[in-house]
Amino acid sequence: xxxxxxxxxxxxxxxxxxxxxxxxxxxxxxxxxxxxxxxxxxxxxxxxxxxxxxxxxxxxxxxxxxxxxxxxxxxxxxxxxxxxxxxxxxxxxxxxxxxxxxxxxxxxxxxxxxxxxxxxxxxxxxxxxxxxxxxxxxxxxxxxxxxxxxxxxxxxxxxxxxxxxxxxxxxxxxxxxxxxxxxxxxxxxxxxxxxxxxxxxx
Numbered sequence: 389x390x391x392x393x394x395x396x397x398x399x400x401x402x403x404x405x406x407x408x409x410x411x412x413x414x415x416x417x418x419x420x421x422x423x424x425x426x427x428x429x430x431x432x433x434x435x436x437x438x439x440x441x442x443x444x445x446x447x448x449x450x451x452x453x454x455x456x457x458x459x460x461x462x463x464x465x466x467x468x469x470x471x472x473x474x475x476x477x478x479x480x481x482x483x484x485x486x487x488x489x490x491x492x493x494x495x496x497x498x499x500x501x502x503x504x505x506x507x508x509x510x511x512x513x514x515x516x517x518x519x520x521x522x523x524x525x526x527x528x529x530x531x532x533x534x535x536x537x538x539x540x541x542x543x544x545x546x547x548x549x550x551x552x553x554x555x556x557x558x559x560x561x562x563x564x565x566x567x568x569x570x571x572x573x574x575x576x577x578x579x580x581x582x583x584x585x586x587x588x589x590x
Contacts, residue, residue, distance in 0.1 A: 393485075394407045395514070397491060401547055404434050404435060404487060406516050408439055415443050417478075417480045418444060419478055421451065424453040424455060430452075432448075438576070463496070469498065470498065506537070513539060513542060514544075517545070519550065527562075544565070555569075
C-alpha cells in the first residue's frame with residue numbers, strides 16, 4: 389500500500405488520527421486537499437505534530453477555507469471556486485496519504501464531490517468507522533457508494549470503544565478486512581501514534 393486515501397463515514401470519526409498512523413507506518417507524505425475551518429489548528433498541523441519529523445513531507449493544502457462548514461458551503465460563502473484541476477494528486481517519490489474533507493459524498497462545489505476525486509485519483513480507500521447509533525448504516529452506505537463507483541477499499545479502521553455487535557454486523561455484510569481496531573486514546577501523542585502504527589495491518 390504505497391498511496392492511499394483516508395475517508396470517513398462521517399464527521400469526527402478520527403480520520404486525522406488514522407492518517408497520522410498511516411503516515412508513521414508507511415513513512416509517507418501527507419496531503420489534505422481541502423481544509424475547512426480551524427485554520428489555526430488544521431489537520432495538516434495535527435499530523436505534522438503527531439508524526440516523526442522527517443518521516444514524510446507534509447504538503448500544503450490546495451484550499452484553505454476559514455468557515456467550519458461543508459467545503460461547498462464554505463467556498464461559496466468565501467467567494468472561492470473549488471476546481472478539480474487544482475486537486476490533482478501531487479507528484480511524490482514514495483508513499484502518500486491523502487485525507488479527505490469529510491465523507492465519500494461530501495460536495496465540494498460545482499457538482500464535484502469527494503467521490504469524483506476518488507474516481508480521478510484511482511487510489512484505494514481506508515474507510516474509518518466508529519461506534520455510535522447509526523454507524524452501521526453510515527458505514528454500509530459509504531461502502532456501497534464506493535463499490536458502486538468502482539473505487540477500491542483497502543480496508544476498515546474502527547475507532548473508539550468497541551461495540552462487538554456493530555463490528556460483527558459490518559464485517560459480515562461487507563467482507564472487508566480490518567486494518568486496525570483503534571481504541572479511544574486517553575492521550576493523543578506522537579508516542580501513541582507510533583504504537584498504533586506498529587499494530588496496523590497493511
